[in-house]
Structure formats: structure tokens, C-alpha cells
Amino acid sequence: xxxxxxxxxxxxxxxxxxxxxxxxxxxxxxxxxxxxxxxxxxxxxxxxxxxxxxxxxxxxxxxxxxxxxxxxxxxxxxxxxxxxxxxxxxxxxxxxxxxxxxxxxxxxxxxxxxxxxxxxxxxxxxxxxxxxxxxxxxxxxxxxxxxxxxxxxxxxxxxxxxxxxxxxxxxxxxxxxxxxxxxxxxxxxxxxxxxxxxxxxxxxxxxxxxxxxxxxxxxxxxxxxx
Numbered sequence: 440x441x442x443x444x445x446x447x448x449x450x451x452x453x454x455x456x457x458x459x460x461x462x463x464x465x466x467x468x469x470x471x472x473x474x475x476x477x478x479x480x481x482x483x484x485x486x487x488x489x490x491x492x493x494x495x496x497x498x499x500x501x502x503x504x505x506x507x508x509x510x511x512x513x514x515x516x517x518x519x520x521x522x523x524x525x526x527x528x529x530x531x532x533x534x535x536x537x538x539x540x541x542x543x544x545x546x547x548x549x550x551x552x553x554x555x556x557x558x559x560x561x562x563x564x565x566x567x568x569x570x571x572x573x574x575x576x577x578x579x580x581x582x583x584x585x586x587x588x589x590x591x592x593x594x595x596x597x598x599x600x601x602x603x604x605x606x607x608x609x610x611x612x613x614x615x616x617x618x619x620x621x622x623x624x625x626x627x628x629x630x631x632x633x634x635x636x637x638x639x640x641x642x643x644x645x646x647x648x649x650x651x652x653x654x655x656x657x658x659x660x661x662x663x664x665x
């Protein structure tokens with residue numbers, strides 16, 4: 440089996456002295472893993488950063504067997520964010536999330552397009568807010584849509600609607616209920632991340648016996664330092 444495609448690098452791990460096993464989210468072939476020979480060579484090792492986009496030539500002798508990649512850099516992305524630790528950890532988490540919750544060799548062009556969208560809004564001032572809704576779109580595209588409005592009650596407080604979960608009285612930031620609202624402050628953003636993380640854990644991770652991404656915890660801890 441042979442094909443050509445474009446793909447974002449999701450993960451890379453050393454295979455032997457000169458090679459590595461890489462996983463890509465491709466435009467037309469979904470999530471695919473394979474061996475890259477010469478991954479430690481000067482020619483390509485500096486480009487093998489999670490989040491970068493590549494031209495891929497994939498070959499495998501038999502379906503279901505480990506395949507091999509020949510790669511060329513298509514778009515350098517991650518190096519532009521190496522000096523911004525929060526954005527760098529966001530990239531690591533975003534790619535890690537897609538690696539965890541997508542199915543091997545199952546085409547999902549919507550996810551590929553969402554990755555491209557992610558790297559565009561990463562340059563915006565309100566990128567953290569954009570990322571929360573982007574993450575929810577990722578869940579929706581694998582069959583886990585959520586409308587937080589269905590889980591809350593509201594009451595009037597100081598002339599403003601306040602949303603809360605009736606069983607726990609936990610306050611839910613209004614921007615998660617209605618996107619016409621903006622976060623009031625950084626704490627609103629942090630609470631939004633926590634609530635989306637709880638949804639990920641309880642609805643997707645645990646029911647499917649997956650491991651919760653520690654990269655999300657590290658990313659959230661960095662946001663708290665802003």
C-alpha cells in the first residue's frame with residue numbers, strides 16, 4: 440500500500456539509533472503511524488517538531504503492518520512559538536489530545552481543518568478563549584457534542600444572569616452558555632478550561648478507558664500564572 444498526503448506531526452518516539460516512530464494526522468488518511476528512517480539526520484531532525492506540517496509518502500507491504508514514511512517539511516509552525524511557553528504547551532496538548540481521541544486510519548478531514556484553524560487563531564489576542572471553543576469542536580467532530588445550557592439553571596445577581604449547576608451550585612462562566620458573552624476576567628477563562636476538562640474526563644476519557652492527557656494539566660497550570 441502506498442499513498443501521498445499532508446499531515447501534522449502528533450508524536451514522535453525513538454525507534455532505534457537512526458530511526459523514529461511518528462504519528463501524523465493526515466488530510467485524507469486520518470491518524471497514521473509509521474517509521475521514519477534517518478530521523479536523527481541533520482537534514483530532517485530539526486523539523487521534526489510536534490505541530491509542524493509535512494508532505495508524506497507512506498508505504499507498507501501489507502495492510503495492518505507497520506509502514507514507513509518519507510517526509511518533507513510542508514510548513515514550519517511550532518518553532519515560531521518556542522519562546523512563548525504557554526502557546527508551546529498549548530500546541531503540545533492540542534496534538535496530544537488528537538492523538539488520544541482519534542481512531543487510527545479513519546479519515547476525518549474536519550479534524551485536519553480544525554488543526555489548521557487552531558494555528559491561525561493562535562496568533563490572535565483572544566486565542567485562549569478561541570481554544571476553549573476549538574476543543575469543544577474537536578469533541579463534537581468525534582461524536583461528543585455538548586450544550587452546557589442543558590445542565591445549568593440561572594439566577595439574577597447584581598443585575599446579571601449567573602449560571603450554576605443545580606446539584607452542586609458550581610458557577611459556570613456565562614461565555615460557555617452563550618457565546619455573545621465574553622469572559623469577565625482570567626478566572627473565568629480558567630474555570631472554563633476546568634469545566635471543559637471535566638467534560639473530557641467524564642464523558643470521553645474514562646468511558647473509553649483512555650489516559651487523561653497530563654499535557655492538559657501542565658497547560659492549565661501555566662495559564663494560572665498569567
